Amino acid sequence: MSTAPPGGSLRAAAGLRYGALGLPLAFVALPLYVVLPSHYAQIYGVPLASLGALLLGVRALDAIADPLIGRGVDRAMAGPRVPLMQAAWVAALLLALAFAALFFPTFFLPALQGNTALLAWCGVGLVVAYLAFSALSVLHQAWGARLGGDEPARARIVAWREGLALLGVIIASVLPGTAGLPTTCVVLAVALALGLWGLGTGPAPAATSAGRTASVDERGLIATLWQPLRLPAFRRLLLVFLLNGVASAVPATLVLFFIRDQLQAPAWEPAFLGAYFAAAALSLPVWVKAVARFGLARCWLAGMALAMATFLWAAGLGAGDTTAFVLVCIGSGLALGADLTAPPALLAGLLRREAPDGSQDGAFFGWWQMATKLNLALAAGLALPLLQWLGYVPGQTSNDGHAALSVVYAVVPCGLKAGAAGALWWLWLSKESS
Structure with a gap:
């Protein structure tokens, strides 16, 4: 296993090997969250209300498990590298198998019939898939945080991971509809294998202090689970991340409604989504260079200002x-x-300052991942009831509905x-300058 060059610099080959796992992890998310409900409703006739309740329950369990997974990752990264990678390969295998089993239940169990049996199969498959996905995601983020370096170096590490994740989202948005779900399953399995191979042969994270890890373990699981939230700087950063994440997730939740009913341009959906993801991917090198000059927090602030200017303009758009x-x-x-570059890099820097031995990186990223999922849940819980209360009805184009959609989507x-x-x-930049 190679090591990163001194000073945290990451060459292109090393960045590609580290970031490669981001592609299948982002790739798997879109079909599970978007394609799977319609697949079970249309192919197997499972009621949407039952699917919705099932998905909500499984996501709640998944989010609660993330801090526990983070502690498990900390313990695994404190030990020898070979068992850690073996565990990662097992998680990847479970994820690939659960993904295929979810979309082809009767292939794995031909006698499976009836809504109750299908829902039970779907529930078990989702639990396995989500837990394996979370384990690999927390490991990947904690691994990147331990590569170290200054702010520009950390931004480059995150940019490799998030850039390849964006590529995974783009591929996942077109592959199921063009090449079919069997091909999608094969592509996921191959991408997971390549991603783990790259992680195992790429830059190695800094070793955890064995003494520190032992002392953390002696304090007990519950105590160490809450340890990240006892750090004021982490609480401040997490609050900013939550507020910003909900702000970004609201338009993401409503974008298809806006395209179909406000713009009345459903045929343009691929062009709109393609422009969005392509702009995000192409902007990553620019943000990395800006970080070297202005710093992570100021670049994040500039991104927020750009988003506000953009969505205020969107509020005035209409049909055509x-x-x-x-x-x-x-x-x-x-x-x-x-948004993709600055927050995780800021967290990595905070960890290097406050917990330089790396013994709790997984615990911090477990809470971070839980917050990411909470963003999506809060956005849906806020936006959809508010739209209904304001008089919007999907598929209708009344003036009140247009006004409601503009307000909730953009304002x-x-x-x-x-x-x-x-x-x-106030909570971050003013603290840095004081």
């Missing part, structure tokens, strides 16, 4: 404004680049972004 919305997608995609996120920007300034 497709060219203008392409520009909105490009602008918000550029802002997404800052509400700007208010949340403003709150996140204020929190970033």
Whole structure:
């Protein structure tokens, strides 16, 4: 296993090997969250209400498990590297098998029939898939945090991971519909294998202090689970991350409604989404260079300002404004680049300052991943009831519905972004300068 060059610099080959696992982890998420519900409803006739309740329950269990997974990753990374990678390969195998079993239940169990049996199969498959996904995700993030380096170096590490993750999202958005679900399953398995091979042969993270890990373990699981939240700097950063994450997740939750009912341009969906993700991917090197000059927190603040300017413009769009919305997608995609680069790099820097031995990286990233999932849940819980209360009905194009959709899709996120920007300034930047 190779090591990173001195000073935390990451060459292209090493960055590609570390970041490669980000592609299948992002790739697997889209079919599970978007394709799977319609697949069970259309192919197997499972009621949507039952699917919704099942997905909500499984996601709640998944989010609660993340801090526990983080502690498990800490313990595994404190030991020899070979058992750690063996455990990662087992998780990848479980993820690939659970993914295939979810989409082809009767292939694995031909006698499976009836809604109850299908829901039980789906529930078990989702639990296995989500837990394996979370384990690999926390490991990948903690591994990157332990590569160290200054702010620009940490930004480059995150950019490799998130850039390849964006590529995974783009591939996952087109592959199931063009090549079919069997091919999608094969591509996921191959990408997971290549990603783990790259991680195992790429730059090695700094070793954890064995003495420190032993002392942490002696304090007990419950005590160490809550340890990250006892750090004031982590609580401040997590609050900013939550506010900003909900602000970003609201328009992501509503974008298809906005395209279909507000713009009345469903045929443009691939172009809009492609422009958004492509702009985010292309912006990553630009944000990395900006970090070297202005710092992570100020670049994150600039990204928030760009997002607010973009969505305030989107609030005035209506039927047929497709060219203008392409520009909105490009602008918000550029802002997404800052969201992807700065927060995890800031967390990595905080860990190197406050817990330099790396014994709790997994625990911190477990809470971070839980917050990421909470962002999506809060966004849906806020946006969808608010839309209904304001009079919006999907598929209808009344004036009240248009006004409600514009407000919730574009104006509400700007208010949340403003709150996140204020929190970033007062809770983080002012602390750095004082």
